Amino acid sequence: MATGNTAEDAHLLATKWYSAGKLAELAKTRGLIYKKGKFSAIEEQQLHTAVENYRIAKQLNEDQLNETIFPKDEKSKDNAFWSEITAAIPQRPIISVYHHVRRTYHPFKQQGKWSTEEDDKLREAVANMGQQWEKISLIVGRRASDCRDRYRNHVVGRETRVVGPWTVEEEQQLQRIVENMTINRGGTLDDEVFWSTVAREMGGRRNRQQCRNKWTDVLSKQVKSNGQNPRWSNQDAYILVHKLDSLRVRDDSEVDWKTLADKDWNLWSPHILQRRWQTMKKSVKGYEEMTHQEIMEILKAKKTNFDPNPTTGIRKKKSKVKSSETIEG
Incomplete structure (x- = not known):
């Protein structure tokens, strides 16, 4: 995993509400290292602990905590709260933590399948308000990100x-x-x-x-x-296992699957690589009770031999x- 941020960089990530573009610029100009993409299981636990510690320290009940996470307006946003919990997640920018926590604690989370009535309400809301997803969320009764994805992937162009x-x-x-x-x-x-x-x-x-x-x-x-x-080969499995091992992650939820390919090994999409890993992991008896590193050691031993020609298994x-x-x- 990438390391190397200074204390100043860590403070910057936890206090400055930089956009994705600004963060990318800082990565180029000053070598700022920050994480993008899905939060790992370990990060999820770190966040939960940080939020709970803050709630206990400030003696907040659940309603008061929700008011902190979902303030009435921008002026009511508690920057100290967001900085404190961001500091508990190394290399995550405050803006990323902000959006992730709001999705995680949102009262509209886990509502199941969309109904025809909800789709109609969503279509009408977008027609009246444009793509103002936070406002549309209140009308439809779904999270803003769910409204956005539902509209883009299922509602628009359905005919x-x-x-x-x-x-x-x-x-x-x-x-x-x-x-x-x-x-x-x-x-x-x-x-x-x-x-x-x-x-x-x-x-x-x-x-x-x-x-x-x-x-x-x-x-x-x-x-x-x-x-x-092309078909997945033994050498592909060997390469995948050893690439994952070189990352030295604590849990496979920390893997950024988009970074595994290189110029000599790039046939497989991140989605396929993740799926192949899950298949290999589940082939290890008792994997549910093992650490990621224990699973890696078993799979490295199993994948010591491979086909001499990578991904040459072509279906005729x-x-x-x-x-x-x-x-x-």
Whole structure:
């Protein structure tokens, strides 16, 4: 894991409400190290402990704690509270902790499947208010982030959206769009793209989630393999186990799966790598009672031998994915 922040950097992360852009700038200009992405199980416990310690120290009841986490307005925000609990989570920016804690403690959390009535209410709220998700949250009775994701992934474009298997033509169109946004602009197929834009260029027939999943989990590895359909090999398992071991994390929830690929080993999406790890982990008898490091030691011993050629297990079947030249021709 990355280390190296000074005490000044730690203070900055716990007190300055910097945007994602500003944090990225500081990472480049002064070498600031900070964490992004999903909070690990250990971080979740650290946060819970920090919030509870604050509540006890200030002698707050549950209602008062909720008022601290969800103030009436910006002027009522308790910066000291947010700085104190952020300081308990190394390398997490205060803005990240703020949003995570508000999601975790939100009264609308875990409400289950959306109803047709809620979707209609959400659609009407967006039509009247635009994408002001915090305000829409109060109208719909769901968390702001849930409203946003529901609208983007399920409500908008529902009338034209297609479900079920993708056609060859759809796959070819998706490949062209992604290549235009990456390779044709001097990048690589692994560059991040705006999936909302991709979905729009697909004519709204597939939503952003469908496009992202289809590309990262299926098409990307086929395109990189010249239209073949690579299979997960013993060497892939060996590489994954040893890459994870080199991270020296305390728990697999601390892994940033997007960082594991390199220029020589990049067929598998972060989602597939995580899924493959879970499969290997669960193959260890009694894994539920083991630490992450104990599981790693067993898997390293099991994965000492591997195929001489990485990811050469190609299914002998005709691929639906063609090269760009063939598609354009």
